[in-house]
Amino acid sequence: MHRPLPKPLAVAIFASMLQLPAQAALYAVDPGPYIQANGKFAAWYQDSHGRTLDLCLTKAVSSRVAGAPGAPAYMCTLLPTPGVFDDTQPIVFPTNFPDEAFWFTADAAIVDAARGIDLSFGTAIEAAFAAEEPAEGDQVSFARVRIRVDVPVAGTYVVTHPYGVDVFDVPAGGRRAINMTRDIGIAGAGDFSGALKGDVGPFLRSVNGPYIENGERFIGDPNLEERVTGSPFNTNFVRIEGPNGIDLRTELFSISGKLSDVARPTPLMPQRSTYSRHMENGDLRAQQDMFVLAPPPPATVTLTSQTPNLSLTEANGTGTWYAQSAINPDPGTVLQINADNSVAIPSSSATNAALPLTDLVTITRAEYSLARGELTLVASSSDETSPPALTARTGNGTVLGNLSGDGAVKSLTANPRPLPPAKVQVDSAYGGSDSEDVVLVP
Structure with missing residues (x-):
């Protein structure tokens, strides 16, 4: 077989x-x-x-x-x-x-x-x-x-x-x-x-x-x-x-x-660590979201870079872990995560990983007009209190320019020639990134 x-x-x-x-x-x-x-x-x-x-x-x-x-x-x-x-x-x-x-x-x-x-x-x-x-x-x-x-x-x-x-x-x-x-x-x-x-x-x-x-x-x-x-x-x-x-x-x-009898470290695979912040009724609202893959319970996964430490929660026995923190981060913050599976596998050693904390970039419009040869991009950062610079590039890495706008939502009009790009990517100065297929319109 x-x-x-x-x-x-x-x-x-x-x-x-x-x-x-x-x-x-x-x-x-x-x-x-x-x-x-x-x-x-x-x-x-x-x-x-x-x-x-x-x-x-x-x-x-x-x-x-x-x-x-x-x-x-x-x-x-x-x-x-x-x-x-x-x-x-x-x-x-x-x-x-x-x-x-x-x-x-x-x-x-x-x-x-x-x-x-x-x-x-x-x-x-x-x-x-x-x-x-x-x-x-x-x-x-x-x-x-x-x-x-x-x-x-x-x-x-x-x-x-x-x-x-x-x-x-x-x-x-x-x-x-x-x-x-x-x-x-x-x-x-x-x-x-x-x-x-x-x-x-x-x-x-x-x-x-x-x-x-x-x-x-x-x-x-x-x-x-x-x-x-x-x-x-x-x-x-x-x-x-x-x-x-x-x-x-x-x-x-x-x-x-x-x-096996071989001693191995606990698997730990960071998936995403992003933050958002905005003002609400004059108050700052901050949120950090951490996603990792690691062995399911009885393993433990802990955010150790804040006091008190924050325990992540596992979803359904598949090894998907998540936690949210309300601490207001500085751009460039690096989180520290610890995973320990020694209860299930006594020979397993704990694993530590560094997770760069980034903003979350979202492209809401990536549209190319065939008639005008014009690409229109609209994207936003989850950091609304201190909006970062956003830079656009094509899927092959050609820089299209910086998006402009006063707030977290920014836009760009560009004229990539002679052909429209298949994909575009927008990168934030705070580490976030998003990519989307370009929609072609007449």
Whole structure:
């Protein structure tokens, strides 16, 4: 199910992907050096919730599910391949090494014969080889999302899963009428950072875990089907909706992943730190807004650059944190944020980050008249008490000039030639910035 193809898999019927809010999936990868025991792959990946998973090569077996003769109930997804990898023998690179290995896997299925639906969902952080068989210098890794579905009739089908929503326009029903594989991160040997840009992460994990076998800890048991947590969108399920009222879902997954013993800092990803201020009935009204991504509770996130310190609040277990302060800032203020995940992961060290506090710039008009060859811009700063200078430029960086006006709302008329710009950007002297597509009018 997880094997990469020599060329991109043709997607049978893949119309579009609904864009969900930006997520931080994976946070870091082992920078090396890469050792023979791991097949010269990265030893670990860390997700944005702070969990770090080793490349799962141990032969620990489940104490919850009995294996069959010749088919042990491994806690890692170890796939024997005749002539390549014999799981009954010691793992040695490259002579007896899996042609597919995994830092993480999660699989789910929905089967409803009466409705004509047979769905398989699989996601993984995978280690493989460009030419499929183990070889020095051929190592690749990637984040995979795979959806395959037998459907009864033509129509639009929507599949919601822990890492997003995919929409398929199916012209005819049949076996694997939906057949999508999205692999992100494949690169040359020694570069395993590409998977950090994939859709997969944070790692799903069993609500009943972690499990311990032979002193090793696992986020799930791939021999079981269990409910999970960890979706960045709080969609810890797979659901398919389609024609004629089709609406089926499952919350059960098979999960594999070995928790690492490596000590890592708490992930902390600043998203936005902006302020606004204005006068109201002669009184100054100031507001600071801080948004960061970090592990969800029991982790804590604290603004430490004001007295008393201000605790940020987490939204819904997805790791989205927010706080608001009424302190009046000076332009150029730098906030200090602390994130600590040591309660959930004792080996995790606290992380501090500096967040420049900027105003919030909003472009309300970006319009180009084809007849006049004239661009009209209107933009504003959230700092109404001390409005900053605003500078406009095109998407390729060409400066158009400064916006003018007495208050926080300023405007500019320019004549970029010979063609209108596709985008414009307005930058504030206080650090804020906004960009917009240019609207073309006669």
